[in-house]
Amino acid sequence: MDSNERFRVRSRSPEATKAFGRALGRLLRGGEICLLEGELGAGKTVLARGLAEGLGVIAPEEVRSPSYLVLCEHEGPKPFLHLDAYFAGRAEGLMDEALAACLEEGAVLAIEWASRLDDLARPSGSLRVELAHLSPETREIRCEGTRELWGERFRRLEEAAARGDF
Numbered sequence: 001m002d003s004n005e006r007f008r009v010r011s012r013s014p015e016a017t018k019a020f021g022r023a024l025g026r027l028l029r030g031g032e033i034c035l036l037e038g039e040l041g042a043g044k045t046v047l048a049r050g051l052a053e054g055l056g057v058i059a060p061e062e063v064r065s066p067s068y069l070v071l072c073e074h075e076g077p078k079p080f081l082h083l084d085a086y087f088a089g090r091a092e093g094l095m096d097e098a099l100a101a102c103l104e105e106g107a108v109l110a111i112e113w114a115s116r117l118d119d120l121a122r123p124s125g126s127l128r129v130e131l132a133h134l135s136p137e138t139r140e141i142r143c144e145g146t147r148e149l150w151g152e153r154f155r156r157l158e159e160a161a162a163r164g165d166f
Contacts, residue, residue, distance in 0.1 A: 007143040007154040009161050010134070017043040017131070018050035019166035020141060020157075024129075025054020027153045030078040030106030035114035038131035043139050044112045047131065051110055052080050065112065079107035086113040125149055 011017040024034075034051065036044040045065045052060035057076035064072075065084065074080040111117070114128070127145040134140055143154065160166065 003147050004144050005147045005151040005154050007150075007157055009141050009157070009166070011043070011131075011139045011141055011166065013137055014043060014046050016166050017046045017139060017141070018053070021047040021050020021052075022054040023050075023157060023160045023165055024143075024153075025051040025108075027156060028055060028078065028108050030108060032108050032149075033126040034108070034110045035126050035128045036110055036112045036131070037115045037128065038139075039133060042131035042133060044131060047129065047141070048082055048110045048112065051108065052076070052082075055080050055108055073107075079105050081107050081109045083109060083111045084113060085111050085116045 009020060011020060028051070036047060038044055045063070049060055049063040052063045052074055055076050055078050057063070057074045057080050059074070063074060063080075063082060070084055072082045074082065125146055127143060127150060130142045130144075132140045132142070143150070143157075145154075
């Protein structure tokens with residue numbers, strides 16, 4: 001029996017992708033790891049900015065693609081760590097630090113290009129979020145996580161989608 005839950009939604013604009021991220025961010029308690037995957041331009045950074053807004057980060061507009069910085073930390077009620085794994089060799093060296101912050105400080109870690117990391121760097125219990133181009137503006141956002149950790153949160157996201165929140 002599959003112990004994973006899945007959630008799927010279509011986003012018709014960058015604003016809707018950010019709104020989805022904001023709704024998801026409001027459901028995070030701290031200590032979660034969000035593995036963001038998708039092609040270049042799919043909306044990973046836009047979704048991460050929404051996560052930051054939902055978490056109450058002090059300056060969410062400062063969330064940008066961390067490609068050249070690799071790891072950025074943003075202050076808020078729950079610290080938000082944003083890691084870019086495009087150049088996996090550089091990112092894996094920072095994973096221990098980022099994972100420790102998740103555990104010790106209750107931070108939320110979002111990893112762009114997470115599929116480039118080996119399986120050991122992608123802890124079980126993580127939320128996998130894949131963004132796929134359907135058209136120039138439309139994306140399909142597919143989420144997968146363990147039933148125990150994510151099942152109820154996915155139901156809350158379904159309710160938010162039904163209300164038209166994103």
